[in-house]
Amino acid sequence: MIASKPNSLASALRAAVQDDPVLVGEQVSPYLTDATEAQALSGTAEAVVLPSSTEAVAAAMTWCYEHGVPIVPRGGGTGYAGGCVPDGGVVLATDRLRAIRSFEPLLWRAELEAGIITRDLQRLARENGLYYPVDPGAAEQSQLGGNIATNAGGPHAFKYGVTGAWVMGLEAVIPPGEPIRVGGPIRKDVAGYDLRSLLVGSEGTLGVITSAHFRLIPAVERRLPVVAFYEELSAGCRAVTAAMASGIVPAAIEYLDAPVLQACGASFPERLPDRTELVVIAEADGSAAEAELGQAQLQEAMAPGALELHVPRSDRETAALWRWREGVGIAVDGLKGGKMSEDIAVPLDRLQEAIEGTVEIGTRHGVEAGSWGHAGDGNLHSTFMFDRCDPDQLGRAHAAAEDLFELATELGGTISGEHGIGVVKAGQLRRQWEQPAIELHRRTRELFDPAGLMNPGKKEP
Ligand SMILES: Cc1cc2nc3c(=O)[nH]c(=O)nc-3n(C[C@H](O)[C@H](O)[C@H](O)COP(=O)(O)OP(=O)(O)OC[C@H]3O[C@@H](n4cnc5c(N)ncnc54)[C@H](O)[C@@H]3O)c2cc1C
Known part of the structure; x- marks a missing residue:
């Protein structure tokens, strides 16, 4: 992609950014992947530039633009869409922009x-x-x-x-x-x-x-969640809308389904009731009095159809619950070693269909599937699990993800509620937008970047 040898490119780029670091060779390896690494997604780059000022970013971009070199911006590399995974060119990492x-x-x-x-x-x-x-x-x-x-x-x-x-x-x-x-x-x-x-x-x-x-x-003074366990998926989904009708605006409404609980249930801070098919977590926050009243309202709203409720009363219990929730993705990783975790979002009244549809799609393609996510936003982390050493399973997970995007659009939703399109879903916007809107999207990109050098191949290429 780049005519010059990496070392001469590095010296020219280094001169342009006035001695901010420019990495080449082995040193670029940490900048070639993101959280999609388990899907065997890894890129190549001629160099990584680490500018320490806006002026240096401008100088690096000017140099790349003058030399027809693609630029791939990179932050922490935690993206789930391969957005910062380079396909040649220069990675512009912002690690040193820390003021x-x-x-x-x-x-x-x-x-x-x-x-x-x-x-x-x-x-x-x-x-x-x-x-x-x-x-x-x-x-x-x-x-x-x-x-x-x-x-x-x-x-x-x-x-x-x-x-x-x-x-x-x-x-x-x-x-x-x-x-x-x-x-x-x-x-x-x-x-x-x-x-x-x-x-x-x-x-x-x-x-x-x-x-x-x-x-x-x-700052909010207190956070008081309610965790409800349901044997029936439908009762759990009704609890999501009941939480919204409880009289408060919950700070968060989350859910986890049974296949996901298999991975992370054992580390739940309390004992999980048998036969749980869906867990719903809703949280009240505000002043101490508001949070306490809100928690009571959520408790009442979410009780119908629940096997049990877990109602943390202390900050320590609340913190333990959220620590556990933050670890869900990693626990699911541990189940098979690899996972394809998508982020579709659907209208709230289609949430149950999307949760069920995820598992059906997994079954159809012979991969284990489950979901968790931000129930109140209709945003699912629909996940297909695979053995990362088995290319066949990876292929089936990819095929399952395609069906999932189809399901999301059929339900009137979006292929991405959180992670973006990156390279993983590049070109998929066509599923949910009409041609004139796609064309406007393309022209907008071209207006900013007429030479097509900014993160090529990503989003709507
Ligand atoms: C365990 C785990 C949990 C996660 N949970 C969530 C969640 O709850 N919600 C959520 O939304 N996401 C979540 N993510 C995804 C990810 O953390 C987010 O997308 C995050 O915002 C990516 O930030 P980053 O700095 O790592 O960006 P990167 O992965 O480095 O880059 C992401 C995209 O942004 C571009 N980019 C990065 N920096 C710049 C910049 N300065 N200028 C222009 N473009 C730039 C890149 O080119 C790329 O396209 C999760 C990821 C993991 C691994």
Whole structure:
């Protein structure tokens, strides 16, 4: 893809970025995969550049653009869509963009660079009496730039929204190497087309996000969940809508089905009732009084049809429950060694069909299947498990995923509620959008990146 030898490319690029690191050879290996590694997805790159400033990002992009070299932006490499997996070219990793440019707790806002780890923003907010509620599952590794580029969600997106809802402004470098700022430390801005929202979720295809202004809110005092176990899937799905009708806005409404419980049930903080087919977790939050009242309302709403309820009363029990929930993906990995974990989202009234459909599709293709996810958002992590040493099983998991995308669109949903399209679902947007909309999408990309060098082959190629 690149005419020059890696070493000469590295020296030219190094000169362009004024001695920020440029890695070649063996050193690029950690930058060739993401969380899809279990699906045997791995890329190649001529070099990895690690700019430490917006100017260096602009210089690297200018150099790549002048030399016709593809650029693959990379954050923490936790994506589930292979979005940062390179197919040649230069990986532009944001690990060194780690500055807190401003933090004004009394104004509930901060400007942070793209390479800051998600957990560090959550911590910064918490230690100052504030709350950054976006909680994607790999928060210890994912970066804010990656969260913005995928518009990441998580359990508490049900009440608080996904990453984009917390981004007031962005700084990005767009082709052929120009820094732009859209929005800023301002809570309202309707002046121009919403370019900020266009960059949110753009998966590295429109530019490199270098920093963002985040909105924060005062910390919630207490969180009190209710965990309900159902023998009937239908009763569990009814409990999801009952939680919504309970009189409060639950902070999160999550679920896990029986095949997933096989993987993670043993580590549940309490004993799991026999015959459980579906677990629903809903949480009340707010001041201590609000959370307690909310928990009682959720308890009453979710009791009908439940085998049992588990009602944590202490912060320690609540923390144990969420720690367990965060470990679900890893526990499912352990079942067969590999998994293809998708992220379809469907209208809430079709949730039961999607949960059942996932298992049926797995059976049809001869792979174990199950799901868990963000029930309140109709967002399923439909998962097909396979032995990662068995290419036949991997092939069957791929075929099952294709059927799953078909199911999602048939149910009026989307092929991606969280992880994005990346390379795993590249070109699949056609399933759910009509041709004029696809064409507008293509032209928008071309407007930002006329030479087609930003993360080629990803999203809607
Ligand atoms: C165990 C586990 C649990 C997860 N749980 C959730 C969850 O609950 N919710 C959820 O939404 N996701 C979840 N994910 C997926 C993943 O964590 C998110 O997609 C996350 O936002 C990716 O961030 P990252 O920094 O790792 O990005 P990467 O994987 O490095 O990149 C993802 C995409 O963003 C682009 N990109 C990265 N940085 C930039 C930048 N600065 N500018 C422009 N483009 C950029 C890349 O090119 C790529 O297309 C989970 C993943 C794992 C492994």
